Structure formats: C-alpha cells, structure tokens
Amino acid sequence: MRDEIFQLEARASGRFCFLLALLLAGSVLSIFAASLFGRLDIPPWGVCKSILSGVGLMDAPDLDPTWKVVVFNIRLSRICLSLLVGMALAVAGTVFQGILRNPLADPFTIGVSTGAAFGASLALFFGLGAKQLMGFEFIPLASLGGAMAALFAVISLGRINGQLRRETMVLAGIVVATFLSALISLIKSLDEESVASIVFWVMGSFQGRGWNHVGFALPYMAAGLVIIWVYSRELDILSMGDTQAKQMGVHTEKVRLRLMIGASLLTAAAVSVSGVIGFIGLVMPHLIRMTVGAEHGRLLVLSGLLGGVALLWSDVLARILLPGGEELPVGVVTALMGGPFFCFLLKRRGVGTRL
C-alpha cells in the first residue's frame, strides 16, 4: 500500500515538474514569438538579434537601430509587463480564493482592483495624468495608494469583535467595490474630457507601457510574492476553515492579514501599471487546481506561470485583432475569452459548489 502511495506521489511530482518545465519553456518561447507581432514587419532573425543585443548577450553592430528600439524597448518591455501582470493577477487570485475559501473570489471580490482604478481615475480627474513624482508617473502611484486604501477599508469593515471573518470580508469587499465604482462613474460624469482616458484605463491596457513600468511594479510584486511563498503551507491549512486551522497551530488572524497584504500588493502593482484586467485571477487557479489539485505550493507556481502566458497572448490579440491597427483594451479580450470559458468550467466540473 505504502509503496503504491509513494509511487503515486512520485508520479504527481513528476507531473508537476513536467508542467513546470512546459510552462517555463512556453513562457520563454512566447516572449520570442510575441515579439514578432507588431505594425512594423521585422523578420524573426532580426527580432532574435534585437532581443539578444538588447539584453547584452550579443553584439550586433549591423542591426537596424529602429528594429532594436521597436523590438526591445517597445515590444519586449510590453511583453514582459503583460507576463508579470498576468502572473501577479493569477497568484493574487489563488490567494484570495484560498483565504476566503471561495472558488469564485478574485482580486475584484475584495475591492482592491476597484480601489486601484479609483485612485487612477482621481489622478486623471485632477489632471495629474502627465505629472511625475520622484521620476515616476503619478498614475501608478495613485492607483497603488487607492488599492491599499481599499484593502484597509475592507479589513476594518470586515473586522467584527476584533476578528476578521471571511463572510463579512466578502461583503465588505463588495460594498467597497460598489461604492468606489459609483465614485468612478461620478468622476466620469463630472469631467467629460477625461472620460476616454478613464474608460480606457478601467478596461485595462498595456498600450504605451515600457520598461519603467516594469521597474515600477517589480519591487511590489516581488515583495508580495515572497510573503505569499512563505505562507503557502498555511494557505492549505486555512482552506480547512479558521477553527480547524487554529487547532492545527496556525495563527489565523496574523497569517491571513499577511497573505492579504501580499496578494493586495500583487494586485495593486498589476492594476497600477495595466488598469483593471479581469478573469485571469479567477480562471487560472481553477484550471491548475483541476490538473494538479489544491495544494498551494504547486498551485501558486503553476497558476502564476499560466496566468503570465495567458495574459501575454491576450495582449498580442488585443494588439492585432482589429484590422485598422487600432488597439483593443486587453481587459476586453480577457473578459471576452474568460467569460465563456469560465461558464464552460462551471458546467463541466461544478467549480463553485459553495459560494
């Protein structure tokens, strides 16, 4: 019996390693492949050379400098950013689903995304869109602040008798999100001029994003990821419910607060550079959970990678889908694909047995 179990365990870790390798290879290939798409027609060898020389791995003096700028500074930075944002959203979604024990939770449920959107809308309303603060654009900072403010509003609303309860937290999240969406609508109706930019921002887009945005988001994302990684085992135990988690030795209040801060940092960093992008945080954890099970150590790694690749290609679609060279907001692409796909998942596996 035991040998059989060990064999199956070994097979499961083999499967995990295979998927990990597959997704890592997929990510690297996707980065190259996605760099081929764009308005300027650059042959594959040119793209490869541009990337390699941009990273500093190759000296290519004969390379067309415009190619290098287009591929490395415009395309590659945007691709890396979409990869990072997708990863951050998927990991944050996994964590929120875990701590709220709700398979339908995602960064939106808790109001963090809407908080970020509100922060950015406010900045756009006050005409701070082009302003800079200490070398950073103002909008990412504003949305980061909005996200964190929303998180603390939700936490303080959801705390009853000093205890953070998941039911009240979901409700508080919905209240905060709804209220902030109303405020965003109010801002839009007050200021006709900024409507277009706010709408575009709220729909989520990577248009015009570059390496400085990657640099802006990366530290927050790294901090969030470290926190989550440290507490990934507790995340498993929290799924058994608070009472049982405490009986197994988890300091639930402390751990959950830290996990929420970690996941909110990821969400805030993602939303601050890309706007609001839906469905990545909701769908990716489900897909991975169906294939490797709910154990969070593996789940977090794989759904993060899958989320990155998924958003990367969604962004490519957003760039090339419209024939006239116009760009779609990438949030529209993920919602158009994610919605029906999630319905399919719901029907097939009964994802949400309990809400």
Added chain:
Amino acid sequence: MIEIDSLYCGYGKREVLKDLNLHLEPGEFVGILGPNGSGKSTLLFAIAGVLPYRSGSIRIRGDEVCGTTTRLRARQMASVPQKSEVSFPFKCLSVVLMGRYPFLSRFGGYSQQDMDKALDAMEQTETIHLAQRMMTEVSGGEAQSVIIARALAQETEILLLDEPTSSLDVAKKIQIFDLLGRKNAAGVTILCALHDLNLAALYCRRLVFLKHGKIVLDGFTEETFNDENLSRIYETDIRVSLHPVTGSPQAHFVPGLDRVPESSDHRPVWREEILSFEPSDC
C-alpha cells in the same frame, strides 16, 4: 492534565458556560454528555484555545491556555470537529499531513518522517486506501475518518473530539472508538463530546453531564449512568440495562404512548447476492 476553574465563556453577548469547574487527570477517557445547546462544543473550543474565555482559567499541564501560542497548543492537543467543510480538492494524504504542521520549522517542508507518521495514522483509521483520493470526492464518513487520522498524526497527549463519529456507520464507529481506546491505554488523555449515550457508556470511564452551561453530574460511568440521572438530564424516559457482552450500562429510550408501532404482516426477505457482493477495489 486539564484544569478548568470557574470558567465563563460564550459568543458575543451570549454566555454559554457559566462557572464551570472540571479537572482531568492524565490518561483519562472522559465523555461529555448533555442535551443540545448545553455547551459541549463550546467547552471543547475553549480548551483548544479557539474561543477566548471571559474569566476563569484553563490550564494544560499548569500552563494557562490563553497564555500559550497557537502552535504550542497544537503540539499539546489535537481536535476533531463534528463536521468539516473542504472547499478545494485536496488529497486526503495532504489533509492528514497538515496534522504535522505544528512540528515544522518556518521554511522546512514535510519530511519523510512526517509522511510516515501521516501514513501510520491513516493505516490506524483504515483510510490509507483513500490517500490519493480527493477530500471533496470521498463520502462524508470517509472524510471524517481522514480528519481523525489528521488529529492522530498530530501525536498529542490530549485528544479533544466533538462527536467524532456521528456521521460514521456502526462498524466505523466501533472501529474508531476501539482505536481511541487503544490510544487511551497508551496514555493519551481523551475528552469526547457525544450524543450517543451508549457509545459513551461503552468506552468512557468517566462521564461529565452538561446542562445549561453547567456541569450537573460528573462521575464514573457505572455510578452516573442510570435511569434516574439520564431521564432527568435529557427530560425523556430512559431505561438502563446491562450490555450482554461487556456488562456496561446501556440506555434504552421509551417512545411516547402515541408512538407505539403497530405490528404488521410484512416479512423481511433477504437478498443474499447483495450481502455477499464485494465492490471492486478502487
């Protein structure tokens, strides 16, 4: 082992336990009995340190429960809840491994030793064949056995159980309680809330009866488990006779006069082929 003195405890404004005193010696097997809402689960929660208490004290081996860390408490005592909800498809083995969590270092993973202890516990509860099945896909009774295995994997000297076997079939009940009896013989102190009076009388040496948040009766099973006491506590007619094999007292419940069943001509028909059917191993 467990010393509870003038304990007041409850939820919000509602006081459930009022001035409760209870002392347990190491190696005792104590059943907590009493009608619904008498505070059995609340008492177990308070002892486990899950529910903060208003006043009084609970000491485990001399240490006040609210003064120790969650982790330390989880090394002292393991709990089995009445029911557990698992929201996500965890493998049963992963759930049992969680019982080893209080012994892990901050950055260390589960070791081979932890794995062995988890599998030992699953063997003892006869759930090892479920190891690779998903917690969400096994039956309620099987899931409960897995949770019991998890508590055993915690290897604590105190076990707190809240109606651990109410969702199990008769054979499973006896099997789990036999196992608890063996653990108790090996030195584990067991405190178990039960609705099943007969199960309590079969296994517990001492019974504590709760009513309205207070202990109304506390003593050895032979001395407390009789017609008069049970009928008064449960406010229904209960008669006690001796178990034909073990000689422990067993309760019989007397139906009200309007509920005496009518005799009928229906004769049972055995379907031998179903009885002898062995489901293929999965």
